[in-house]
Amino acid sequence: MKLKKFKTKKIATATFGSRLKNIRRRRKFGLEFVEEKTRIHPKYLTAIEQSDFANLPTRTYTFGFVKKYLEFLGQNRGKINxxxxxxxxxYLRKEGMLSVQTKIKEPKIIITPKTLLAAGSVCSIALIAFYIWSQVHFLTSAPNIEIVSPEGKSIVEKDAVEIIGRVNQDANIFINEESVLAQKNGEFSQRVKLQEGLNNIEVVAQNRFKKTTIKNIQILKSRGEGNTKI
Structure with a gap:
C-alpha cells in the first residue's frame, strides 16, 4: 500500500497593520472618524494598515502615530514592538538593497601611489570648494519648511487642527505670528484653533540672518459631513 504524499502549505501571517485594520472594521470606524479622534491623516492611517512604510513620515512621527492609533483602538501600547x-x-532590507546595488556598480580601479596622491589632491580641492560653497549657500538661502500635516487646502468640521512639520535646525518658527518651539531635529507641532469659514494659517521660518520662508495653509471649517480638500 502506497502512502500519499502530503503537500505543505505556507500560512501567511497577518501583518501588524492588517490586524489594526481588522479591529477598526469590526468596530465600524471609518478613516475619517479615526482622523477626527486621533488627528492622524488618513493617508498615514492607510500606510500603517497596509505596512506601506515608504509612505510614512520620519521614524519619530510614525511611531507616535502608531502609539496613538493603538490607544484609540483600546490596544496595549506594548504591541508597538x-x-x-x-x-x-x-528598513534593513531597503538599506541592504542599496548596498548591493552600490557594490555592483563599483568599477575596478588599479591603485598606485601616484593614483593615491592625485586622488588626495583632488579630494582636498573639492572639500575646500564645497566648504566655501556651503557657507555662502547657508548665508544666502532662506530656511526650508516641510508641512507634514495637514495637506494643502482642506475642509474640516473640527474646532482645531494640529500643524506638524519640520524645518532647518537653525531656524525659528512662527505660526500666525506666534513663536513655536522646534525640537533639536527641526520637527515642530502646534495646535491651531479654527473659526467658522475660511482660515488662513501662515507658517514662517526665519534664520539668524533674517532670511524667511513662508508657507500658507488654507482650511475651511464647515458644518457639512466628511473631510476633503478645497
Missing amino acids: DFKKEYDGW
Whole structure:
C-alpha cells in the first residue's frame, strides 16, 4: 500500500497593520472618524494598515502615530514592538538593497601611489570648494519648511487642527505670528484653533540672518459631513 504524499502549505501571517485594520472594521470606524479622534491623516492611517512604510513620515512621527492609533483602538501600547520588528526589517532590507546595488556598480580601479596622491589632491580641492560653497549657500538661502500635516487646502468640521512639520535646525518658527518651539531635529507641532469659514494659517521660518520662508495653509471649517480638500 502506497502512502500519499502530503503537500505543505505556507500560512501567511497577518501583518501588524492588517490586524489594526481588522479591529477598526469590526468596530465600524471609518478613516475619517479615526482622523477626527486621533488627528492622524488618513493617508498615514492607510500606510500603517497596509505596512506601506515608504509612505510614512520620519521614524519619530510614525511611531507616535502608531502609539496613538493603538490607544484609540483600546490596544496595549506594548504591541508597538510588533510594528517595530516589521518597520526595522523593512528598513534593513531597503538599506541592504542599496548596498548591493552600490557594490555592483563599483568599477575596478588599479591603485598606485601616484593614483593615491592625485586622488588626495583632488579630494582636498573639492572639500575646500564645497566648504566655501556651503557657507555662502547657508548665508544666502532662506530656511526650508516641510508641512507634514495637514495637506494643502482642506475642509474640516473640527474646532482645531494640529500643524506638524519640520524645518532647518537653525531656524525659528512662527505660526500666525506666534513663536513655536522646534525640537533639536527641526520637527515642530502646534495646535491651531479654527473659526467658522475660511482660515488662513501662515507658517514662517526665519534664520539668524533674517532670511524667511513662508508657507500658507488654507482650511475651511464647515458644518457639512466628511473631510476633503478645497
